[in-house]
Amino acid sequence: MKPVKWGIVSTADIGVKKVIPAMLRAKGVEIAAIASRDAARAREVAQKLGIPKSYGTYEALLADPEIEAVYNPLPNHLHVPVTLQALAAGKHVLCEKPIALTAAEAGQLTDAAKKAGKLVTEAFMVRYHPQWRRARELAQSGRLGDVSLISSVFTYYNVDPANVRNMGDIGGGALYDIGCYPIVTARFVFGAEPVRVSAAIDWDPTFKTDRLTSALAEFPGGRHLVFATATQLVPRQHVQILGTKARAEVMIPFNAPPGQATTLRIDDGSDLTGANIVTEVLPACDQYALQGEVFSQAIRGEAPLDFGIDDAILNMRVIDAMFKAAKSGKWENV
Structure with a gap:
């Protein structure tokens, strides 16, 4: 396959430290240029x-x-405005999550992408990692029995007022930044969309961001996602997928270390000390590289685009409903 020539807009940390190094190693990917509003910074990173x-x-x-x-x-x-600019310029776009601040805003991308004849996908790299492919297989194969509960926690500690994650007026806060991961992985594993949600939020009085959000999402068939996400708690992430026969635990679900094997634990609950836990080891990989490879293949027409704008809008609808539920104190439909 002829490599796709990529440009990077911004010298943001996630790109410079994680995504770009991975994409430089990816097959079918060529990083040709990088831009910043600071030309000196762009030159420095490029070099x-x-x-x-x-x-x-x-x-x-x-x-x-x-x-x-x-x-x-x-x-x-800036996700939607710059993605619209890129589409108007005739470029395909891999956009960081969340793709927008609301589902309605994300909806602007649908017509723009069709008009440009280009592809847009949201950068949920986790869906390309073998551990999540295996977790979904376990949940849907019957190995765990009837799966009806996913429990997730994703937290970190950051009180830097200069960090964009702590700026409420530009889309900072826990639910946008990392709460979107429990949502998208539950949708991925269940293979379904939630019908209603409830949520509680603790707002930071200075940053005006949600520093702690807990939520419950009800999926068809009586299945639930229960999760908590926070920006001012000890760093922690875990996911458990529970069925009638066993549970599967994804040990490092979201920030899987590149180049290192990852593990899933399967436990039938027969020994509460964990003596009967079975561990599966997944091969080392870089989920950011896999993301770049798969999207490049889709651009070349060599693979389907499994997660396009429609999928991103569905994820945003859940986030919208959770913010609404936290405000109303009631269940809200998605």
Whole structure:
């Protein structure tokens, strides 16, 4: 396959430290340029990572006819505006999560992508990791029995007022930043959409962000997702998928270390000390590289795009409903 030539808009940490290094190693991916509103910063990052070209504006990168696809890791409030610009410039877009601040805002991308004849996908790299493919297989194969509960926790501690995650007016906060992961993985494992949600939020009085959000999502067939996410608690992440016969635990569900094997634990509950736990080891990989490879293959028409704008809108509808439920104190339909 001829490599897809990529441009990166922004020198955001997630791109520079995680996504770009992975994509530089990915098959069918060529990072051709990077842009920043600070030209010196763009040159510095380009030199450090071995990227051929750098630009001092996003518009200059988007005008480069060599660039076929764009990775957008900008702050949340810029996801839709810059993705629309990229589509108008004839580029495919891999956009960081959450793809928008509301489902209605995300809906703008549907017509824009159709008009441009280009693909857009939300950067939920976890769906490409073998551990999540295996977790879904276990849940849907009957190995765990009838699966009706997924329990997730995803937290970190960050009180830096200069960090975009702590800026309420540009889409900061726990639910947007990391609460979206328990939602998307539950949808992935259940293979269904939730019908209603309830939620409780503790708002930071200074940042105006949700620093602790707990939520319950009801899926068809009496299945539940229960999760908590926070930006000011000890770092922790875990996921348990419970069925009538056994449970599966994804040990490092969201930030799986690249280049290291990952593990799933399967427990039939017959010994509460865990003596009968069976451990499955999944091969080492980099989920960001896999994401870049799969999307590049879709751009070349060599693989289907499993998760397009429609999927991103569905995830945003759940987030919208959770914010609404926390405000109303009632169940809210998705």
